[in-house]
Amino acid sequence: MVVWGRLLLLVALGSGIVWLLVRTALFEGRAQAALEPRAVLHAVLDTWPGLIWLARHGILVILAAFLAIRSDLTERRDWIAARVEALALGALALALMSASSHAAAISPGTALTVAIDACHLLGTGVWLGGLVALGALLRAASRDADADDRAHAVMAARRFSRVALVAMLALMGSGVLNALAQVENIAALVGTPHGRLLLAKVAVLVPILGLAAVNRRRLLPALPGPEAMRRLVAFVGVEAMLALVLLVLAAAMTLTTPARHAEPVWPLPVRLSLDTPLDGSATRWRALLASQLAVLGAVALIASFFSLRRRAPLLAGALALAAVAAAVGLPPFVVDAYPTTYRRPLRTYHATSIASGSAIYWGQCAACHHGTPADLRSASTSRRHAGELFWLVSHGRPERGMPAFENRLEEAQRWDVINFIRALGTAAGSKSLGAQVQLDGAWLIAPDFTISVGPLAPGALRDYRGRRMVLLVLYTLPGSRARISELARKYNLLSTLGVEIIAVPMQTSADAIRELGASPPVLFPVVTDGNAAIIATYGMFASGPHAELLIDRQGYVRAIWRDDTGEIQVQVGRLNEEKSVPPFPDDHVH
Amino acid sequence: MRVWQVAVVLNLTFAVGLGLGYAGWGRRADALDREFEAARAQVERLERERQACAAGGRAGEQQWDGRGVVRAIYPHLVVVTHEEIRGLLPARTTGFPAASPQLGDSVRVGDPVRFSLRGTLIDDAALVTIERW
Numbered sequence: 001m002v003v004w005g006r007l008l009l010l011v012a013l014g015s016g017i018v019w020l021l022v023r024t025a026l027f028e029g030r031a032q033a034a035l036e037p038r039a040v041l042h043a044v045l046d047t048w049p050g051l052i053w054l055a056r057h058g059i060l061v062i063l064a065a066f067l068a069i070r071s072d073l074t075e076r077r078d079w080i081a082a083r084v085e086a087l088a089l090g091a092l093a094l095a096l097m098s099a100s101s102h103a104a105a106i107s108p109g110t111a112l113t114v115a116i117d118a119c120h121l122l123g124t125g126v127w128l129g130g131l132v133a134l135g136a137l138l139r140a141a142s143r144d145a146d147a148d149d150r151a152h153a154v155m156a157a158r159r160f161s162r163v164a165l166v167a168m169l170a171l172m173g174s175g176v177l178n179a180l181a182q183v184e185n186i187a188a189l190v191g192t193p194h195g196r197l198l199l200a201k202v203a204v205l206v207p208i209l210g211l212a213a214v215n216r217r218r219l220l221p222a223l224p225g226p227e228a229m230r231r232l233v234a235f236v237g238v239e240a241m242l243a244l245v246l247l248v249l250a251a252a253m254t255l256t257t258p259a260r261h262a263e264p265v266w267p268l269p270v271r272l273s274l275d276t277p278l279d280g281s282a283t284r285w286r287a288l289l290a291s292q293l294a295v296l297g298a299v300a301l302i303a304s305f306f307s308l309r310r311r312a313p314l315l316a317g318a319l320a321l322a323a324v325a326a327a328v329g330l331p332p333f334v335v336d337a338y339p340t341t342y343r344r345p346l347r348t349y350h351a352t353s354i355a356s357g358s359a360i361y362w363g364q365c366a367a368c369h370h371g372t373p374a375d376l377r378s379a380s381t382s383r384r385h386a387g388e389l390f391w392l393v394s395h396g397r398p399e400r401g402m403p404a405f406e407n408r409l410e411e412a413q414r415w416d417v418i419n420f421i422r423a424l425g426t427a428a429g430s431k432s433l434g435a436q437v438q439l440d441g442a443w444l445i446a447p448d449f450t451i452s453v454g455p456l457a458p459g460a461l462r463d464y465r466g467r468r469m470v471l472l473v474l475y476t477l478p479g480s481r482a483r484i485s486e487l488a489r490k491y492n493l494l495s496t497l498g499v500e501i502i503a504v505p506m507q508t509s510a511d512a513i514r515e516l517g518a519s520p521p522v523l524f525p526v527v528t529d530g531n532a533a534i535i536a537t538y539g540m541f542a543s544g545p546h547a548e549l550l551i552d553r554q555g556y557v558r559a560i561w562r563d564d565t566g567e568i569q570v571q572v573g574r575l576n577e578e579k580s581v582p583p584f585p586d587d588h589v590h
Numbered sequence: 591m592r593v594w595q596v597a598v599v600l601n602l603t604f605a606v607g608l609g610l611g612y613a614g615w616g617r618r619a620d621a622l623d624r625e626f627e628a629a630r631a632q633v634e635r636l637e638r639e640r641q642a643c644a645a646g647g648r649a650g651e652q653q654w655d656g657r658g659v660v661r662a663i664y665p666h667l668v669v670v671t672h673e674e675i676r677g678l679l680p681a682r683t684t685g686f687p688a689a690s691p692q693l694g695d696s697v698r699v700g701d702p703v704r705f706s707l708r709g710t711l712i713d714d715a716a717l718v719t720i721e722r723w
Contacts, residue, residue, distance in 0.1 A: 066600060071593045081594035085601070454659035454702040455723060456673050457681070513659060514700030521662030523669060523683050
């Protein structure tokens with residue numbers, strides 16, 4: 001075994017050097033860089049993966065030196081020291097891989113994800129390393145007629161079975177946590193190369209678990225019988241081969257973009273939508289019936305764990321009930337899906353994008369979609385994923401006479417239209433927002449916009465997120481002059497209460513600040529460029545010559561005044577008293 | 591030497607190597623980072639002092655340059671919405687004391703401007719020049 005250990009260590013060091021050379025070539029962007037000592041040194045010393053490589057291979061060299069010592073292990077203390085030292089160095093070298101893996105790129109929570117990944121690697125090392133060694137031991141023992149050797153092999157198999165169970169549990173637990181961090185959702189799981197490789201890993205793991213269960217429950221108790229020994233050798237061999245397939249798949253995963261960063265391509269023509277309303281008594285009855293069948297199935301499943309004699313029929317019954325429940329209950333929730341259903345929008349939910357989408361919509365879409373049965377302000381449209389709308393806009397709906405816009409509009413323009421449709425949908429609901437802040441009622445996302453004051457470097461609404469509330473004032477002179485003067489006088493007080501005022505004249509003017517006059521001094525930001533996009537967007541929520549919108553610290557519109565009589569101070573006080581804080585809205589629509 | 595002794599010596603060497611490595615290189619790297627930041631701040635401060643000196647400032651005074659938009663003008667105070675003034679203030683609206691009452695005469699509310707401040711600290715920094723951008 002020590003000989004094998006030395007050999008494998010040489011393989012690890014050799015493959016590590018090859019890996020470094022390949023990485024150098026990729027890092028430099030040219031193949032010949034792999035053979036240039038300066039480029040290799042640069043890749044090792046000046047990059048994080050290079051430093052981790054150096055640390056890992058340093059440890060492997062120490063391990064190699066330790067294993068090269070020909071020593072006497074007859075004393076128990078030496079025997080333990082030899083194994084613990086080799087195990088510790090090997091585990092350290094293995095766990096260090098996590099420090100430059102996909103897990104290390106997750107932020108925040110990097111330490112936790114790296115620790116979970118290290119746990120996954122160590123679990124793999126213990127399970128697979130032990131499995132191959134056990135396979136070799138069992139094979140040798142099954143050929144050997146010596147009863148002592150067999151007894152040792154049987155003891156090793158039983159011990160390994162316990163260790164492997166713990167390692168596999170750690171492996172699967174950390175694997176699930178890794179998947180939650182790297183894959184995040186079902187669409188990324190089935191729609192990206194990284195997610196599909198993970199599914200393939202699970203598919204390979206299932207027969208491994210089946211073999212392990214047979215080994216543990218049937219074969220181990222029957223040892224050292226010759227038939228059981230023969231079958232165990234074969235099963236462990238198959239398990240080890242499948243485990244090597246797992247390793248290849250895991251290696252392929254490290255070369256693919258993590259699923260959470262990749263654009264998922266939904267492979268099915270349908271998806272489940274829990275947003276589907278339960279309209280009609282028939283649908284409600286289906287849902288009720290399905291839920292009761294599912295409960296019965298769950299009861300049968302639980303009962304199967306407690307009944308050894310009736311386990312098989314109970315399990316079959318549970319599966320049958322689950323299948324019937326799915327067949328009865330799921331159809332109302334099944335909706336059409338497209339390859340782009342879960343695609344992330346190219347454009348953020350920004351006033352510039354919405355205004356661009358608005359111009360396209362009124363020019364090319366409104367004739368068929370505004371105030372007609374195909375009205376895009378309908379609830380059914382708002383329930384659709386942005387990616388579905390993107391597909392429909394791009395490819396049209398020939399059966400309903402809708403043309404494809406793939407060749408008429410750039411991709412960014414199509415996303416602009418979708419951002420506008422989302423804003424249009426929420427604009428209808430924004431009528432319910434009035435002068436009173438509804439506590440814990442944050443739902444209307446304030447689209448981001450650019451704040452340009454003169455020629456200074458522009459800021460953005462989102463710069464205030466988490467720090468200050470924003471009172472967005474859309475004004476027209478001379479009608480709004482008195483209100484602007486009142487706000488200018490209250491600015492100090494409102495600022496102390498955590499509010500920034502941003503004034504946007506309805507007409508873009510480079511002289512907007514001067515036009516407000518010098519007395520009283522207006523000290524809050526007055527937008528002098530890009531007003532049209534802000535007015536086009538926020539005008540959907542509050543039209544008229546003067547409007548004020550109170551945006552909370554998280555980025556939601558919480559109150560709208562469609563005139564200049566708003567009791568700002570009172571509503572700001574209500575927001576300051578709010579205890580629960582909603583999450584920051586996403587920068588993209590969904 | 592026994593194997594357990596080899597293991598102990600190996601681990602001790604490893605630990606001592608890590609410790610010495612951090613003490614001799616890691617801490618040195620941290621210290622160098624801090625020294626570099628301090629030196630950069632010092633160079634920037636000296637440059638501001640040189641500018642102040644060249645413009646007739648007193649010993650120890652620095653000069654900061656900035657860009658902004660005038661928001662209000664008083665005889666002894668000019669309020670400016672400005673970009674970040676490196677080494678002094680982040681981007682915001684600030685009222686700066688004017689070094690002379692006539693300073694605000696050359697600009698109007700709403701004008702984009704370039705300006706210079708002179709002083710030893712933010713508390714005594716005063717506007718010494720302001721001109722339309």
